[in-house]
Amino acid sequence: MIFSSKAEYGVRLMVELGRQSPEHPTSLKAIADAEGLPLAYLEQVVARLRKAGLVMSARGAHGGYWLARPAEKIAMDEVVYALEGTIAPMECFVHDHTERVLCSHEPDAGRGCATKLLWMRVQGGVIRSLQTTTLAELVEFSRRHERSEPEPPEPDLSAPRRAAVVA
């Protein structure tokens, strides 16, 4: 259960754009250098963000990218959705524009998919987490943590302390 690296890179890119003033555009090369990411790959990533209307671009020399909206107005579910294409815990959640959710097994007859309840709850949890986080928060977080001092007692963001990795 993992987001692809497109999500990772794309979010980093958005944060980086959020740190810049939107006066003049930021080039991909600058971001690639700052984050140590492959430029050619970033191009593919940022294309998704552009098509989703989250960033704008200018071509030519001194061109680059900037946020289409202020970071406070950008919820992270939009960003992740643009990057990943879908936010679903299971591929049987691919549903057409209607409300029908069909599962690969138990195709239509018989009982409803027993796992559906579970995956819907998980999906709800994920989407809620993303919706309630704005890009501005991440920008702020990254500003606080840049190489000045050790982390202040970070107000625990609802991450349970239970052992996340059981051997």
Add this chain to the structure above:
Amino acid sequence: MIFSSKAEYGVRLMVELGRQSPEHPTSLKAIADAEGLPLAYLEQVVARLRKAGLVMSARGAHGGYWLARPAEKIAMDEVVYALEGTIAPMECFVHDHTERVLCSHEPDAGRGCATKLLWMRVQGGVIRSLQTTTLAELVEFSRRHERSEPEPPEPDLSAPRRAAVVA
């Protein structure tokens, strides 16, 4: 962002076991037939559940599997964890035995990982959803949704596992 089919199959298997009385074990073959899943693959799946102590088994003729605990006492985060190995939205969440969380990029120097905040919230959302769902709920759900008549034995072997979803 997707769980693997191990999670899907494993959860179905657990639900199926929850529907049976724990008096006598249920054979994998029965479950495989009921759900239309490949038996040999189910063996791998159930092995994880057994190693995690969620199911017990008896070998030999009339052997099979049963829940190690009543379904009310089984939270789904245990199940998914046993099946997936880890519940993390991003592989940079692989952290060693200490508390350090290290990210693939921005290795040690400089600011903390800007995306960390986001992924931790997502992870929290997922884990909370799973923790607050018990196997008993899923069993109950599946009981509610079963048609009165048992499904006709439709031998749809060789049903394409993968592409059946996208219309």
Add this chain to the structure above:
DNA sequence: ATAAATCCTACCAGTGCGGTCGGGTTATGA
């Protein structure tokens, strides 16, 4: 004109996933 940058499409190698196969080992029961 040249350089800096976005844009676009095709391609490629590795890995992980879903699944199979073959062969144990253990228990029942005829």
Add this chain to the structure above:
DNA sequence: TCATAACCCGACCGCACTGGTAGGATTTAT
């Protein structure tokens, strides 16, 4: 006692998808 039903285990395999590269075309500032 012996066949059979089931669990158990490890090796293997094709393929789709991911992460990344290559190469070029277009646009714009200097």
